[in-house]
Amino acid sequence: MIDVDTSRRRTVDLTDAVRRFCRSRGDGLCNVFVPHATAGIAILETGAGSDDDLVDTLERLLPRDDRYRHSHGSPGHGADHVLPGIVAPSVTIPVQAGQPLLGTWQSVVLVDLNRDNPRRNVRISFVGG
Template identity: 30%
Template sequence: MKQATAILSFDTPGRGLCDITRTIADWHRETGIGEGLLTLLCRHTSASLLIQENAAREVRGDIVDWLDRMAPEGRHYAHDDEGPDDMPAHLKATLTGVNLSIPVIGGRLALGTWQGIYLAEHRRAPHRRQVALHLIGT
């Protein structure tokens, strides 16, 4: 059994879904592990990880719009230390999650045909985000 770990950094342009699939897949290939389980952790409380549609860009926009409706900005939050988008960003990360587990089968991430890995930035401003990776297998 082998293991590989890394912490990768990604620059986000502000609110939206950033496709990180290729970077994750490239890292995986470098490990040489062909069968196993990859675990990802977003190391932030106002950003998250999703596996979602990778073909139609409209899906990403619809998800961001839906999250904005579920956790709108406003003065109704007690926590606003970093501005009006701070608490809604925490709620959006709670709704979407910060962990993913992806099987590795036959030397590839076992994603479906139309699936991609996305780092969801829930803040308006650009940020540098970190994702921790742990791969265990053979």
């Protein structure tokens, strides 16, 4: 399990941790899962603006106001609970010879718009073939 602090960033790149986890394994599938009701895992390009574009898009799609039935926490916190319906709480990545088969520009990121809880756990598991 990886402990992640999202107080400074809405997206956190987990790719290096995934690569380290897979390194000693052979062929199979790596699953990255966030066991929280207000966060998700995505595969996207980072560092060229796509990660910020994703956050901006999600914040436009999920405005922080009083429209949500789920209304505890900070204003608009209900939007945080809708996020996993858009950005799934897990991804599965094929692995060959201990290397995640990610594309050249693909990174595995934690997506967390929730301002009420900046401490996240991420679980990485592997099924060998």
